[in-house]
Amino acid sequence: MELLQNLALGMSVVMTVDNLMYCFFGALLGTVVGVLPGVGPVVTIALLLPMTFGLPAVTAIIMLAGIYYGAQYGGSTTAILMKLPGEPSSVVTAIDGHAMAQKGQAGVALGIAAIGSFIAGSIAALFMALFSPALASLALKFGPADNFALMAFGLIGAVVLARGDPLKAIAMVLTGLAFGLVGTDVSSNQARLSFGFSSLADGISFVVISMGLVGVSEIIANLERPEGERSIQHRIGKVWPDRAAFAASWRAILRGTGIGSLLGVLPGAGAALAAFTAYSSEKKLAKDPSRFGRGAIEGVAGPESANNAAAQTALVPLLTLGLPSGASTALLLGALTIQGIVPGPQIMDDMPDLFWGVIASMWIGNIMLVVLNLPLIGLWVRMMRIPYRLLYPAILLFCAIGVFSLSSNPADVFLTAIFGLLGYVFIKLDCDPAPLLLGFILGPLMEEDFRRALIITQGDFGVFVTRPISATLLAAALVLLITLLVPAIRRGREVAFQE
Amino acid sequence: MKRNTLRILAGAVIAAVGLNAHSAFAADYPEKPVRLIVPTAAGGSLDTIARLLGQRLEATLGKPFVVENRAGANGNTAFEFVAKAKPDGYTLLVASDALAINPSLYQNVNYDPVKSYAPVALVTTAAQVLVVNPALGVKDLKGFTAVAKQKGKALSIGSPGSGSAGHLSAVLYQSETKTEWTHVAFKGGGPAVTNVVGGHIDGLFVTLAPAVPQIKAGKLVALAVTTPKRAVALPDVPAVGESLPGFDVTNWQGVFAPAGTPAAVVNKLNATIQKIVAEPEIQTKLVDLGFETAAGAPAELGKQVQENFAKWAKIIPQANITVD
Structure with a gap:
């Protein structure tokens, strides 16, 4: 019954005119900035931060959290319509979501993304109400060795998520790892692979590499094709998800929610891994994995749900341990401290109204997002009617503005262009950029934790197999690798026999 | 004579205008x-x-x-x-x-x-605080130095980053007490504090914000602050300088x-x-x-x-x- 009391307390906090208004304002603003490619929640939250100084703490956090998850939803819209992923989580949404849009099902993809996010948000809120204290201690149990093992597991999953040749996928993961190494090493503070460019000393930004490889390259490839075959087609088709779409995606939504709720709690790689893992598992479980990459609705439903669930459960380590899962939650943390709320183990006991109020607000915010976005779908879909010769310069311009706004560095815009060309080469070679991007995200984190684990044990590799969490995850990674390689080897032989 | 007077007058006018412009600049700042x-x-x-x-x-x-x-x-x-x-x-x-x-x-x-x-x-100014996991069994700075001497490289002390104030405080402390431990760099105070609370490393020099709630919850033991005077937020925690005169890392x-x-x-x-x-x-x-x-x-x-x-x-x- 404590669960119901907590949720009721949360609801009573949110259900004031002011809080509902700020919640709506945050979700709306978040959606709008999320839709603009590259202009992410980080810039928006940073700009609005001073405005919240005068608000009551709960209201301020409700609004900023609204921007955060609103932007994640808005980001999916851009990923689906224009194949421009601005957040790690929308990289996988872009794969099948954009393929659906090309088939004239943009509305279905957007609808399922909104509804999946809402269902995931609702279940994750219940999940947090039930297990928050346990989840907080789960995050504490993950030491450097365990983090490394989790990410190794995730990387092998990245190979699964790629379409086509596993060898190419492995090559892409390794390329991603190499790009991830660029920048200043955490343990020794030495700049690596920066070739003396000060712009590379802090590494390559995710937005730069993902906008370039996935977004800009798509525009180059589109311009090459004759008008009729361009990826953004003027057919609209179904605007609303129908019963068949629900039937095909409800399992994916539930699985995505489960995966996202658990991984979101793990700081660092957790939130980024959620969408990728959900995508890989949908592809593994599908009867016909070849549909993936060509507009499989599960490939949108699963990752979108996982992403939203993770965004929500990531609040547990944020509020109880002060651990942000990314740049936008780091800003939420800043907003909290400025309100005099210091995240810590007692926050659930000392400030139940804040903790449960924020959770309840996320749920209400998700309802608002659905209400807000379902009518907008018609508008978004109509945007695809804009002639491409008018649309693509606008997309490129917004991309450039967004990338520049990251750290006011013109070099980032040039880098995006270079990655755009590289992405075009990858399209020609039929190499999928998604494994590269996951390798890019996980590579540096993995290396840092690998080295931390060895520094702590002074070089004893045994730590990876003697710690139960690490050993289990590495064993699972090994099993996944075997199931991946065995069919490939067998198929290779069959082909050889046929010849 | 007349010409000279004119010149002086002109000079005075120019000087006056110049002065005015200068103070006007400050008065109007920012425009x-x-x-x-x-x-x-x-x-x-x-x-x-x-x-x-x-x-x-x-x-x-x-x-x-x-x-x-x-x-x-x-x-x-x-x-x-x-x-x-x-x-x-x-x-x-x-x-x-x-x-x-x-x-x-x-x-x-x-x-x-x-x-x-x-x-x-x-x-503003700010202190760093030395915190350890309670399992280390250390209650004060003297005990910490003793454990550091005994464990040597087996003692793992984190920092919020290589070259950060936390890292430099540790370097200074090691050189003043002739101790040597293993330094583990993290990205930011939050993850580093969590690793001490989780028992993955033994201790850490870190800014107050991420550490104070864990200290108050009893999940971390605060041994000392690096400023010459005690910190307002932690009045019961001594300054390192109380036992090591002259020790001062003030952010x-x-x-x-x-x-x-x-x-x-x-x-x-x-x-x-x-x-x-x-x-x-x-x-x-x-x-x-x-x-x-x-x-x-x-x-x-x-x-x-x-x-x-x-x-x-x-x-x-x-x-x-x-x-x-």
């Missing part, structure tokens, strides 16, 4: 938006100070004070940017002690912490302008900032962020930079943690 350059990404505590100040400066002086994050190369990108900016008071830097530390840490730094800037105002945060900025502008900003920092509401917020307010005359900040610069230029090469 357009002012950029506050922050050397860290949005969301950090220095960024939060800048946004707090920016909002109040805007309210007091009537023109927008826009926070601009130019993170990169541990702050050097922003430091160089402001050092080269036009000294007209419209580009200001909100910096921390990294400004005085980096020249000793990096081989190529294109600014001089003393000569490139006109100090405007010191805003500070302040506002700078490019060298050559008119003194009238600097003084106007200094007076405004001092007033803002004295507001009780701002004081509470800064203390909650783990800082202690310390606004003073421009010269105070200048002195702080000079002393810090000299101190780290001596210690860092000894500890051999120079980077390129």
Whole structure:
């Protein structure tokens, strides 16, 4: 019954005119900035931060959290319509979501993304109400060795998520790892692979590499094709998800929610891994994995749900341990401290109204997002009617503005262009950029934790197999690798026999 | 004779106009938006100070004070940017002690912490606290040093980053007590504190904000703070200096302008900032962020930079943690 009391307390906090208004304002603003490619929640939250100084703490956090998850939803819209992923989580949404849009099902993809996010948000809120204290201690149990093992597991999953040749996928993961190494090493503070460019000393930004490889390259490839075959087609088709779409995606939504709720709690790689893992598992479980990459609705439903669930459960380590899962939650943390709320183990006991109020607000915010976005779908879909010769310069311009706004560095815009060309080469070679991007995200984190684990044990590799969490995850990674390689080897032989 | 008088009169008029223009400049300042350059990404505590100040400066002086994050190369990108900016008071830097530390840490730094800037105002100071996991069984600094001597490299002490104030505090402590432990660098105070609470490493020198809630919850044992005096937020925790006289690592945060900025502008900003920092509401917020307010005359900040610069230029090469 404590669960119901907590949720009721949360609801009573949110259900004031002011809080509902700020919640709506945050979700709306978040959606709008999320839709603009590259202009992410980080810039928006940073700009609005001073405005919240005068608000009551709960209201301020409700609004900023609204921007955060609103932007994640808005980001999916851009990923689906224009194949421009601005957040790690929308990289996988872009794969099948954009393929659906090309088939004239943009509305279905957007609808399922909104509804999946809402269902995931609702279940994750219940999940947090039930297990928050346990989840907080789960995050504490993950030491450097365990983090490394989790990410190794995730990387092998990245190979699964790629379409086509596993060898190419492995090559892409390794390329991603190499790009991830660029920048200043955490343990020794030495700049690596920066070739003396000060712009590379802090590494390559995710937005730069993902906008370039996935977004800009798509525009180059589109311009090459004759008008009729361009990826953004003027057919609209179904605007609303129908019963068949629900039937095909409800399992994916539930699985995505489960995966996202658990991984979101793990700081660092957790939130980024959620969408990728959900995508890989949908592809593994599908009867016909070849549909993936060509507009499989599960490939949108699963990752979108996982992403939203993770965004929500990531609040547990944020509020109880002060651990942000990314740049936008780091800003939420800043907003909290400025309100005099210091995240810590007692926050659930000392400030139940804040903790449960924020959770309840996320749920209400998700309802608002659905209400807000379902009518907008018609508008978004109509945007695809804009002639491409008018649309693509606008997309490129917004991309450039967004990338520049990251750290006011013109070099980032040039880098995006270079990655755009590289992405075009990858399209020609039929190499999928998604494994590269996951390798890019996980590579540096993995290396840092690998080295931390060895520094702590002074070089004893045994730590990876003697710690139960690490050993289990590495064993699972090994099993996944075997199931991946065995069919490939067998198929290779069959082909050889046929010849 | 007449001609001379004219000349003198003309000179006086020119001088008067010049003077007027000068004081008018300060009176009218700011006439357009002012950029506050922050050397860290949005969301950090220095960024939060800048946004707090920016909002109040805007309210007091009537023109927008826009926070601009130019993170990169541990702050050097922003430091160089402001050092080269036009000294007209419209580009200001909100910096921390990294400004005085980096020249000793990096081989190529294109600014001089003393000569490139006109100090405007010191805003806050902050302590680092040495915390350990309760399982280490250490209750005070004496016990800690004993364990460090006994365990040697088997003792793992984290830091929020290589070359960070937490790392440098540890380096200084090791050289003063002739101990040597294993240094584990993390990315930021939050993850480092979590790893001590989770028992993955033994201890850590870190800023107060991420550590205090865990100390109050009994998940971490606080052994000492690195400032000469005890911290307001942790009155029961002794200063390292109480047992190791002279030990002092004080972080500070302040506002700078490019060298050559008119003194009238600097003084106007200094007076405004001092007033803002004295507001009780701002004081509470800064203390909650783990800082202690310390606004003073421009010269105070200048002195702080000079002393810090000299101190780290001596210690860092000894500890051999120079980077390129």
